[in-house]
Amino acid sequence: MSRPVLEIKGLDVDYGYGPGAVRAIHDVNLTLGRGEVLGLAGESGSGKSTLAYGLTRLLPPPGVITGGEVLYHPRDGGPAVDILGLDEAGLRAFRWAETSIVFQGAMNSLNPVHKISTQLTDVIKAHEPDSTQAQRLVRARELLRLVGIAADRLESYPHQLSGGMRQRVMIAMALALEPQVVIMDEPTTALDVVMQRQILRQLVRLREELGFSVLFITHDLSLLVEFSDRIAIMYGGRIVEQAPSGAIYRDSLHPYSDGLLHSFPALHGPRRELTGIPGSPPDLRAMPAGCAFAPRCPKAFDRCATEVPRLGPPDGHPDRSVACWLHPTAS
């Protein structure tokens, strides 16, 4: 990997503080390369959203970041910035200009009482206070055109747009300041496949044009495999496997990734056999002592129940990493 744009090191996130706190993210290390699409998958409740919001410090109370750092490398090659160390003003200035987010529900992400134009321009105004309103409007029109929406929709209210259009408006807004990183938390889950395809197509094109990196979260694995360059799989608040998407699809190392990839039917090709994952996700309040997946793992052995495996590159695969005792890491 060339120069990364975002480095997450040992991130811990808790819900609550002190006794009674629940650790939702454990010691997560993740690197987002420049211009890459990093997919994040995992069962519901595995901590994907927590990770995404945690690294931008947007977790709602009672979320608390209890450790680690998130380093952002500016595009001009300047010194890295620790997002977790920024004060409020610094954070405001950093946000959106460098990293933007597309949330899951576009209807809820847009303020119902303001026009699209207002919502597009106010972010520009906040970060480029010197710009004139006319300039901002020109930019807003351009942004809408970028995502394939007629500029006359600028004067619409969110409820006057269809779900797909709203989601595209959110994407346009995310790109308003040409950030380096766009985080997308299940951006298409609420849409039907045709619309989803349209949006993804646009996104891919825009990425080629603008060269931003994407952290893409979904639990639709077919989509993830198709869309992302690299995939990280989360389980119980930890990253359990990380690899280029083709590699993970064809040959997943962690039994959980394997189960996940064999839980969905494919539309084409021969009918694959589908294996589900038995059992239920772990309770964050009572995590197993060893590997969190051990109780559900068909291949678990003694060590799994006692020791937490470390994430690291397995033998012979320097470009991927896994946290599983079946694949002891090189170190």
Place this chain on the structure above:
Amino acid sequence: MTITNHTPATAPSVPDGVVLEADGLTKHFPVPKRGRALLSRTPSVVHAVDDVTLTLRRGRVTALVGESGSGKSTVARLLAQLYPRTGGDIRLHGASTAVRGGRAFRRYARKVQMIFQDPFGSLNPVHTVRYHLSRALKVHGRAGSGKDGLEAALQELLGRVHLTPADNYLDKYPHELSGGQRQRVAIARALAADPDALLADEPVSMLDVSIRLGILNLLRDLKERLDLAILYITHDIASARYFADETMVMYAGRMVEGGDSETVTQAPAHPYTRLLISSAPDPDHIGTADREPGTGGAGDGEEEDGGEPPSLIVPPAGCRFNPRCPMAMERCRVELPPRIEIGDAPGHWAACWLYDEETAK
């Protein structure tokens, strides 16, 4: 936990296996008039479902796929008699039925039960699992005699949906259950009536992939064990391929294609079905997310904007897909295409002028 395709691709239809039939089913929702429309005499309606014909057979799963808002849920609710229909007929075991409340509805509900899309919304948060299930049993007179009878019936019911030991679940409230467990309770409730037909409206769309599979396996298992007729409504065409014997495609309130699942998914005939299938994510196309869907047509911004679903208040004349169809002909804009047999597999049809002999000439 394995699904293998052991149902032959073309299962012979059992004529007397027909449980529920819809014939020319139509539902128009009145919409409040506003503005200038007030002055017009014609009532304005949402053409949510138009002329839908389908058949549910014993021991078979029929999938209904289509984009959001195409009227799938409305079909299910019509079949469950939760809405009065605007037109058409529903036949249960060959007898035409139209019930609205009261004992007749109860009798109908005993034969036809529905599972709702949202496992979080379809259980009353203030009642326990026991309440939900025992009410369903009592309403349909299947609670057995006395307390023990009821208890036995409850155990049996939870056993059917693999929620065992039943005692762990009976006194739980919905919020204490996981999504998959809730959906199982909802299914158990539907099964309490011992129905002949089960209408499952997107039973898994709100669930996680790994839980999804469990529910689908369960439904398949029930179909086989209890010889149920199942209507499976979904967005996820891949799951229809795996799970359903037969697949119907809806677009803007109309059926556009039908046939056995494998044929419909592997050799789609209608342009809309083709669009749908090509849009579905496919992990075998790694890194090619920007591939063009459908059979052709380059996409620039304007065309994408034309890709919006049509208005159901003023649906397009002729074939409803014609404004988006890359192969639309003049005829498509005027004349409504009838069901036309494709001929590549028995029972495969499409409502598309492409397959009309006249056009072919």
Place this chain on the structure above:
Amino acid sequence: MKYLLQRLGFYLFTAWAAITINFFIPRLTPGDPVTALMAQYQGQLDPQAVQSLTVLFGLDKHQSLWEQYLSYLGQLAHGDLGISFKSFPAPVSEVIGTTLPWTVGLVGVTTVLAFGLGTLAGVLAGWRRGSWADALLPVSTFFASIPYFWLALIAIAFLTGSGSFLPSSGGYEPGLVPHFDPEFIGSAINHSLLPSLTILVSSVAGWIMSMRNMMVTVTAEDYITVAHAKGLSGRRVMLSYAARNALLPSVSGFGMALGLVVGGTFLVEVVFSYPGIGLELVQAIGVKDYPLMQGIFLVITLSVLAANLLADLAYLALDPRTRREG
């Protein structure tokens, strides 16, 4: 359009029903205006005046209740509210005309003020939860629970009196002639200070509470998180995103409160001898002045309806989701 027609129909029906109720209930109670008036002037009036008053008020024509009702509706249709007994022969419209502005001026302005201040405080309390703003709540709850008249009387006892510039009663200095000159207006404002202060104290708490709760609810919405994520300034997120949305439910409450301005707070006027319509109503009830009672009830009903209509319209203006095209 249909919506508006429906609303209009609803308003008409409600107004009619309320008018009917307001007509019959007072009349079904025992007593009659003449004896009530005699009682009012006990001993001051010649006992023989009963007959002359009966003739004067037109009560000697023995109409059935139903006939009276019909003729009342007929009168109303012509915009005629009748003649007050109590202030005979002043037309009810004139009585209302002289008293209503005082009420609207005092209670109306104070209600608007209470709404404004309370909402503002609520926005802050909801936004900065866990700070000093939360301490506002218990205090305001206590004040909201005090019977208004009691608070007012205590205020009169302690804040007026020799040495205080606050008068204890009346709407303006007794010797003044109501007239738009600085002296009169100054006096009217001076006289309204204490009443409005007490109304403010006891009603502002409700607004604080409801606004705070709405703010708390709204703060958890996704679009607020988005607004933070966009790096907008804190003030803009609070006002333009959170408060703007949290305000919506309060609008209909505010409409209701505005409607109650006329009918709800007559104790204010009683306690402060304020020359408003509430005091007039109390006196009208005391002497069974049917026409005046009906007239004031009508004003109350209409003002509630009008306030609701306004709230509907305001909602329409504030919430684009309720706006309809075409």
Place this chain on the structure above:
Amino acid sequence: AISLALVAGCSSNPGSANKGDGAGGGASGVLNVGMPQGATVKNNSNPLLPTSAAAVLGYRYMIYEPLAMVNLVKPTEPAKPWLASKFEWADNYRTLTLTARDGVTFSDGKPMTAEDIAYSFQLMKDNKALNTAALPIESVTASGKDVTVKFGTSQFVRQAVVLSTLVLPKHLWSAIADPATDTVENPVGTGPYTLKSFTPQTVTLTTRNGYWQDAPKIKELRYTTYSGNDAITSALTSGALEWTYAFIPDAKKLYTAKDPEHNKLWFPANLSADGLWINTTNKPFDNPALRRAMSLVINRQDIFNQASAGYFKPAVESITGLPTPIGDAFISPEYQGKKSEGDVASAKKLLTDAGFTYNGDTLQDPTGKPVTLTMTDPAGWGDYQTTLTIISDNLKQIGIKATPEKADQDAWFTAIANGNFQAAMHWSNGGATPYDMYQNIMDGAGLQPVGSPATNNYGRFDNKEATQALADYANAADESARKAALATLQRIFVEQMPMIPTSAGNYGAEYSTKNWTGWPDDSNPYAPIQPTQVNALDVVLHLKPAH
């Protein structure tokens, strides 16, 4: 009783004196008069309408004047000729001949003539709605300076009412389409004042030129409405108000003590009595012995001190129910000086002699039923409510369980008129003779069965002798016949006690001598002091600047 239930407001000293347009009181010749009636909306100075502002505030008497001034505080005193320079009764008080005074002009400069006097009577005759005193006028004729009015019945007991008739300017009034409903915004009368300005809160009168007598010293009269007794109290103590009629609980502490030198009150009794009216059809209260025994134990001093704040309604001492000293002249010799108090023992004896028995402390009627009584008065009438509490306490001593209750004012009035009550504190009519009072209490002429409204005799006291005596008194041809009839009435009243008198009605007022002196009082009772009485004009004409 103090009406105006629905009032509150309570303050000792509002600092704001009446700065107004700089008029602080006497210095600039202003007298501030106040009434607790609430705002009067309409500028209407029609003196004949009891609801007009002029009547409610009492300023009508400063603009319009009566034929003669009757001083009801000294009812035996002859009436003082006013606009009629002479008047004469004839035909056993059925014919009144009046002579119009010379040199009297209306404020518009036109002279007052006999025509105007005749017109004033004719107006009442023609408009039932304006004949508030229900005078049975048969004919009115004017000839030269004389006017002759003929009545259907003897007006002996109504002399004062007849003579108080106000004289209206015919030349203006005959142009009014409907004198009952049309408003009089610019009143023109013979009185010394004219209307200067009207606002619902304050009405200002100012002196005019050409008044027929010595012009009053007070340049301006200012009538202000207050919405209650508390507001009045604070205005009084602050000096914003100098003359009013209102009940002040604990007036000594709240009012007089604040400025003993100037804050004065004078509450002379009139010839009427407040008391506990009893429904005499209700067993066992139809028994006079029971009523008399009750009267014996009721503590009138407590009522005077605690309910009337020691001033408002003078206690009635005389057993005849007539207030003293004003009624002294009418009390027959056998009852002169006899007071109605007794002790518990004599009351009990009276009862047991009449067949009542005691079961422990409980009084039982001759049939053996415990004697209970419900006493009702409107809720807002604080002094009557207090009185009932005291009476209830008093009656407990002789074993009667008497419960005070509050009622809605209107409902109560209806109940009283219809006889649907057991007992109630209520006033009686009053007038220039005891006739009004006794007639109000005992007249059988208009006796109504329980359930039909009565205008007199709410207690349904049925006594032929009393009825006859009342008729005799009203129509008697000479003084001795009257005396005899009055003696009969007193005897019946004392023996039967149809109503238990507790206190007297009053003609009182609170007033300040800070700026103006010359007010009537015990030492010089030249007129009733109440500002809404016709004699208010007489009072104003007597006032002089204090400095």
Place this chain on the structure above:
Amino acid sequence: MLANTKTRIGLAMLAFFGLIAVIGPWIAPFDPDARSTDLMEGPSGKHWLGTTHLGQDIFSQLLVGTRSIILVGVVAGVLATVVAVLVGVTSGYLSGPGAETMSAISNVFLVIPALPLIIIVSSVMPHSGDLMVALIIGMISWAWGARVLRAQTLSLRRRDFVVAAKATGESTFRVVVFEILPNLTAIIASSFIGTVMYAVMTEISLAFIGIPGMSPWNWGVILYWAQTQQALGLGAWWWFVPAGLAIALLGTALSLVNFGIDEIVNPRLRTAGRDLKTPAGRIRMRPGFTPVVRTAPVAVPATPVVKEGAAR
């Protein structure tokens, strides 16, 4: 609900008032009507809260008067709530002219001037006692609750679990009573408390302005007497202040309980933003700026780290 301190305090206060309502007349040291020779005296060992102008004991009046207040509040609250539930839920669940009429009626009741009408109506029935007054207040004050319940029912009836119950074959009655009503509990409770508060205030106002028909003693009556005797003007604060404070405390208790119910209805109110007590000091949690509290040292600090994280 009990976990909430505010609610617990409120309930404790209510329980205290309830107790006084029951035993007040028995523990009152004097007959509240009885006159004595101690006229207008301030608080003393004999008369804890002083006496009236007739020498009556104000403390006893306060104790005896509690019952009427609680009775009227509860009865009116129950009545108004029952009517509101009947009208609101039926008109919300059913459609058609009947339901429309019901909702129109509740709108009419919203519009008519309540307090003046209560004054008028209560005068029709003199000697009616507390119950009658409670009934009148209840009958006139249900409309607001009905409107809220109707709105909520309208949204509930479209919810899947209601449709599902119907699809199961439940009768309309059972759907309304067993599926919808339990989901309205919190709103019903909160509207009940609101009505109780309103009824108490109304009763006191009525008694204060001298509307008859209530029991001889309640707090409003005490204030009425204090007012007609101008207690404040005479400096007899003991006559005026205790009853007013009692009312305010009762109202506060009801509001406190209502807070608890509000939080049940709206769980978001529950997760109140509390301060974090961290080794580095207090940190406020607020949306949009997740606090960073690093408990473990960071291996390689690349940029200076502001330890306390969330800035003001």
